[in-house]
Amino acid sequence: MKKQLALLLLIAFLVVGCGSAATEPTAIPTLAPTSTPIPEPTLTPTPEIPLALLVVPVDMDQELSNTYQTLVYDLAQSAGMRFQVRNTLTPADLEPALRVVITLPPDPGLMELASAAPQAQFLAVNIPDIVAGGNLSVLANTERPDIAAFISGYIAAMITEDYRVGLMIPKDDATGQMILAAFRNGVEYYCGTCNAFIYPPWCATQPCYPQYIEIPAEEDSSAYNAYSDYLVLQRQVETMYVFPEFATPELLTYLSSSGILVISDMSPQQRMG
Template identity: 40%
Template structure:
């Protein structure tokens, strides 16, 4: 089995995915290799399965060149299932859903709903993550008015272009700190680990989309990531049997939970929201744009 993981593929759960695939391959008696590229030269006789992360290496042609090999594309948009091509989250990972869930979670755990977000201003997924966040907060708390000073309008957000430098991100974060934000969601592509450490040091509790660095651990509420492991395990027997043409969505999952900041009762409430979003019972109110891994 071959995992094609380009260097630029910052897919959530990537490390867990690689470990899971290695374990599944070993159990099935298959070899396991990782490559940053996929070319016809990789498609050796006897190769049973190829798992591909974004971007698309040209799967339309590669699947035709190796009809006896099963291919699984994860988070790669623009593809259609075929005889030897299966898909997980073919539309990417909806930015609005991630933002909505983060906003809802932030409102659930934060006194007086003093919540904010650090986001990316110059990408469509960034904009829709922000709008989803605002909608998610307001879904829970409505007008989100405070009882005690200081009185500010929440939820609030700060945004910068994706290419902003660390000093600029810190200055943006200072706006939230100065406005008494208690919980901040750090959207995909916003800032770096230094920003997380800075906010944590300022006493801001954090929600992110990857595991926290050690410096932010104590202030980390939870991480929101797409669950690509569950659908992989569900279709694994079919892939081993040589059955393609499958397509499965990737719902969101909550991990890296700090029980001191996110109680079990509130966890159950947020898990119900995860299920409602996945089933379509609750809509974010935004046209979906995928988050590029």
């Protein structure tokens, strides 16, 4: 009996001992939820459309004024620029998007204005006592019929990478040759020898541009696209002067769809047919 009681007490001590040795389960710490701030979206500013300005006097001959306006309008549209006409020019007009300014007499103070807007190219036409330099060019003695072609060449070189400009002109035609010479003079007036950053593979000596192609008078208008292909595909022309006789809606649409900037003496209404 004593042996049984001792055995029961021993078992009881063992049970109690085992129970006291047991450890409480370790509690898993709970992390308090934190709110991660969501970054605000960054708004990308919309780039401003470049601006071309033509400054003409109020009393200018209307026909000549229309010629300048049509020409610069066409160039601005071709280059993806806005176009505005002013009768004067002030510092308030020198917005950051300004890229091209063509000014006829009287002088609005171009030398100071050009210095205040280094992002733009200024061209003074027939304005006396203007000193060219930096972003200011001077064009004098322009009482001639090829002034439109000259300015076309000047601005075409200004807006075209590596000066890759060209012309479609009539073959064996005195006016066509005058246009070619004036256009080339305008290009060279802007960039001198116009050395390209990358030489085209077909060009061994500078200047490589402007390139041109002559079209016979008897040629059918359906072939104009093929003539333009020579300049675009073989001579890598990116801006093209098209003689008005060849500026058919079909050709202009074809060139535009190919990404070519087109310059012509035609008004926008004439282009639309």
